[in-house]
Amino acid sequence: MTLGLKPQKLSRATFSDFGDVIEVDGSKRILINEGTTERFHDLANIDVESGSGHTLVNIFRGQMRPQPIDIKMMERHPLGSQAFIPLQNKPYVIVVAPVGKNVGPEDLKAFIADGTQGVNYKRDLWHHPLLVLEDNNNFLVVDRGGSGENCTEHWFTDTQGIAQIVL
Amino acid sequence: MTLGLKPQKLSRATFSDFGDVIEVDGSKRILINEGTTERFHDLANIDVESGSGHTLVNIFRGQMRPQPIDIKMMERHPLGSQAFIPLQNKPYVIVVAPVGKNVGPEDLKAFIADGTQGVNYKRDLWHHPLLVLEDNNNFLVVDRGGSGENCTEHWFTDTQGIAQIVL
Numbered sequence: 001m002t003l004g005l006k007p008q009k010l011s012r013a014t015f016s017d018f019g020d021v022i023e024v025d026g027s028k029r030i031l032i033n034e035g036t037t038e039r040f041h042d043l044a045n046i047d048v049e050s051g052s053g054h055t056l057v058n059i060f061r062g063q064m065r066p067q068p069i070d071i072k073m074m075e076r077h078p079l080g081s082q083a084f085i086p087l088q089n090k091p092y093v094i095v096v097a098p099v100g101k102n103v104g105p106e107d108l109k110a111f112i113a114d115g116t117q118g119v120n121y122k123r124d125l126w127h128h129p130l131l132v133l134e135d136n137n138n139f140l141v142v143d144r145g146g147s148g149e150n151c152t153e154h155w156f157t158d159t160q161g162i163a164q165i166v167l
Numbered sequence: 168m169t170l171g172l173k174p175q176k177l178s179r180a181t182f183s184d185f186g187d188v189i190e191v192d193g194s195k196r197i198l199i200n201e202g203t204t205e206r207f208h209d210l211a212n213i214d215v216e217s218g219s220g221h222t223l224v225n226i227f228r229g230q231m232r233p234q235p236i237d238i239k240m241m242e243r244h245p246l247g248s249q250a251f252i253p254l255q256n257k258p259y260v261i262v263v264a265p266v267g268k269n270v271g272p273e274d275l276k277a278f279i280a281d282g283t284q285g286v287n288y289k290r291d292l293w294h295h296p297l298l299v300l301e302d303n304n305n306f307l308v309v310d311r312g313g314s315g316e317n318c319t320e321h322w323f324t325d326t327q328g329i330a331q332i333v334l
Binding site: 055057 | 189190191194199200201203204205206207208209210211213215216221222223224225226227228229230231232250252253254255256283285287296297305307308309312
């Protein structure tokens with residue numbers, strides 16, 4: 001069985017159960033540097049300290065998957081949050097499901113982010129790996145480094161079926 | 168007295184005394200997500216744990232200063248590193264000086280980053296606040312949150328004079 005999954009527009013309100021939206025609009029603003037810089041302050045809960053973890057900064061470069069995009073699995077990082085911030089102002093797709101032991105196609109929510117919006121997945125949130133809509137699309141990624149097993153995958157069973165993104 | 172200061176091209180080699188260059192070229196690359204994503208791994212030493220600090224993610228929006236740019240002061244963050252990653256692919260100017268008690272115009276080094284290069288100032292490094300070359304220029308900033316006094320400024324004295332960026 002294939003479940004159609006239509007992404008909704010990403011916003012703090014629609015994404016609040018899953019983590020943070022990293023964007024200027026609606027953020028706390030502090031004027032610094034003699035008035036030449038606005039600081040939009042503390043936009044994500046970077047939660048990486050479990051098991052003596054620490055913050056990593058990385059760049060992820062994503063390639064397109066075959067269209068339409070099939071969602072056949074989800075993953076989660078039990079020891080840390082993971083933030084994605086687009087570096088090339090291109091829209092991208094986000095698929096998440098609530099924190100919990102099990103996940104299937106019927107649990108999924110999809111979002112479309114504009115190229116100025118980053119997201120921070122809260123610790124242990126089910127999410128699909130990076131889904132870009134153009135090749136060679138770079139993101140800054142802020143996640144956890146340190147020992148311990150920090151990735152769990154669940155591939156949907158035949159009984160569960162899959163979901164397919166409807167753009 | 169005004170000292171002319173010509174920026175050099177930013178690279179890991181030229182910037183190594185001051186912190187990290189956050190870029191794809193020359194980074195450790197790991198293929199993930201069924202081969203659809205390259206992870207350029209662990210690009211910056213995020214050093215924010217002094218005094219029970221934690222990682223903050225922010226957006227800074229910079230405005231141009233009068234041209235040519237006068238460098239009249241420097242600042243440092245004794246409790247944490249601070250990373251800037253350009254979100255709009257625009258070149259920008261970096262001015263730094265070695266870690267130490269004192270700083271004057273003759274200690275400065277200037278760099279020009281292309282719009283794909285971020286930098287991470289190591290803890291306590293003297294640096295000038297954000298210097299953009301176009302208005303409304305956004306950067307992702309990864310720095311330290313937590314208690315404690317984490318900003319020291321030094322305004323150059325009349326005897327020290329100033330520096331002026333030569334583009």
